[in-house]
Amino acid sequence: MPERKLKWKILLLHMILLPTLYFAFYFFSLAPKSWEGVDEAVVEKIAKEHGREAKAPLIDPGSGDLLLFAFLVAGAAGGFVGGYYWRRLTRKE
Amino acid sequence: MHISEGILPFPWALLWSLVALPFVAIGVRRLNLLAREDLSLKPLVGLMTAVVFIVSCLPVPVPTAGTCSHPCGTGISAILVGPLVSVLIAAVSLLIQALFLAHGGLSTLGANTLSMGVVGSFVGFLAFRGLRRVGASLVVSGFVAGLLADWGTYAATSLFLSLGIRGDAPLLPLFTRVLLAFMPTQLPLGIIEGVATAGMVRLLYRKRPDLLLKMRVITEKELPSHA
Numbered sequence: 186m187p188e189r190k191l192k193w194k195i196l197l198l199h200m201i202l203l204p205t206l207y208f209a210f211y212f213f214s215l216a217p218k219s220w221e222g223v224d225e226a227v228v229e230k231i232a233k234e235h236g237r238e239a240k241a242p243l244i245d246p247g248s249g250d251l252l253l254f255a256f257l258v259a260g261a262a263g264g265f266v267g268g269y270y271w272r273r274l275t276r277k278e
Numbered sequence: 279m280h281i282s283e284g285i286l287p288f289p290w291a292l293l294w295s296l297v298a299l300p301f302v303a304i305g306v307r308r309l310n311l312l313a314r315e316d317l318s319l320k321p322l323v324g325l326m327t328a329v330v331f332i333v334s335c336l337p338v339p340v341p342t343a344g345t346c347s348h349p350c351g352t353g354i355s356a357i358l359v360g361p362l363v364s365v366l367i368a369a370v371s372l373l374i375q376a377l378f379l380a381h382g383g384l385s386t387l388g389a390n391t392l393s394m395g396v397v398g399s400f401v402g403f404l405a406f407r408g409l410r411r412v413g414a415s416l417v418v419s420g421f422v423a424g425l426l427a428d429w430g431t432y433a434a435t436s437l438f439l440s441l442g443i444r445g446d447a448p449l450l451p452l453f454t455r456v457l458l459a460f461m462p463t464q465l466p467l468g469i470i471e472g473v474a475t476a477g478m479v480r481l482l483y484r485k486r487p488d489l490l491l492k493m494r495v496i497t498e499k500e501l502p503s504h505a
Contacts, residue, residue: 220339223347224280224381227459228439232285235443235452240284242380253335253379260332267325274321 279350279393279435280375283383286442294438295388298369301396305366312363316492323363326355331371334394335381338470343462349471350394353402353427354478357420358493361399368395389442393434402427402475416483416496417476424475428468432460 229239267274286294312319333351340347356364369391375381382390406423410416436456444452482490483502490496 220344220346222337223345223460223463224282226345227456227463228279228281228285228435231452231456231459232282232439232443235445235447237285237287237443239282240383242283242376243384244377245380253381256379257332257336260328264325264328264332267321267328271321271325274318 279390279431280372280382281386281389281435281439281442283376283380283385285383285439286386286389288385290438290442291385291388293388294386294392298365298388298391298396301362301365302369302391305362305364305369308360308362309366312359319359322489323359323367326359326364327367327370330355330367331374334368334371335375335379338467340463340466342466345463347463347467349424349467349474350398350428350431351471352394352398352431353406353424353471353475354420356399356403356427357406357423357475357479357495358482358489360493361403364399364403365391365395368399389435389438393438394431397434398427398431401430416479420476420479421472423472425468425472427475428471429464432464432468433457436460 232238309319309323330351333349336348337346338348339345350368352364352368355367359367369387372382372387372390372394376383376387376390402423405426406419409419409422414422436453440449440453440456479490479495483496487496487501491498491501
């Protein structure tokens with residue numbers, strides 16, 4: 186009996202989750218905006234209106250988010266490795 | 279919340295850097311003091327820095343606004359390692375982002391450290407500890423801490439930006455305008471950050487309650503029965 190209940194619960198969960206996810210992705214595709222970051226859409230835009238423009242950074246990574254992607258992948262990999270070996274890192278010798 | 283290089287006039291950039299500097303220095307001192315008692319704190323701070331670094335440059339799309347923004351992560355770091363060490367964590371994350379990712383800038387590092395590091399950490403920490411003191415659960419306290427750390431950070435950014443760029447214009451209308459411009463993106467994102475913070479605290483309570491006890495997030499009486 187509890188097994189049957191669990192099956193119903195899982196079925197119900199899928200019935201709710203799948204349409205929700207489908208709607209969420211559909212909703213994303215409807216957005217008319219450009220998905221630019223608030224740093225550009227708010228901070229830099231309002232600053233520009235008041236005569237202040239952003240300057241090129243000291244180390245210019247060029248256009249695009251390739252460097253950011255590389256950093257995120259390296260950070261995520263490092264985080265997973267650190268988390269996996271967490272006990273060894275914190276073990277008292 | 280990253281104020282880009284060159285946006286703030288030099289006197290304002292210098293002022294915010296001078297205000298942020300003592301917090302960072304006290305954070306270094308606090309970390310050394312804590313590490314003297316327990317060396318295992320350093321890998322935890324290193325991991326928290328990686329978390330804050332990634333979270334605070336991770337663009338999350340917000341469909342209601344059609345823009346992207348990022349959470350801050352200083353709510354959870356302040357809960358776990360305290361607000362002063364959390365300021366140091368934020369400063370290091372922001373420095374790397376400014377140097378290599380063109381997120382923020384070196385001249386605006388002080389203002390960004392003040393908003394995300396100082397305001398975010400202290401607002402999150404005080405909200406968490408205040409709610410715990412009046413008997414709120416870990417999850418509720420974590421949620422409010424994450425939420426207010428995020429919103430507090432963006433409110434502080436609005437203030438620093440308005441003060442820097444206003445020229446002769448009155449402060450309050452410009453501050454309100456910047457704050458309102460952040461709202462469509464940051465209101466939902468703050469809620470997401472609150473949920474993530476509550477989830478992380480809850481996960482640690484279930485998996486590593488000893489860590490929460492060591493960091494004085496919970497007391498011995500609150501340890502789960504399986505611990």
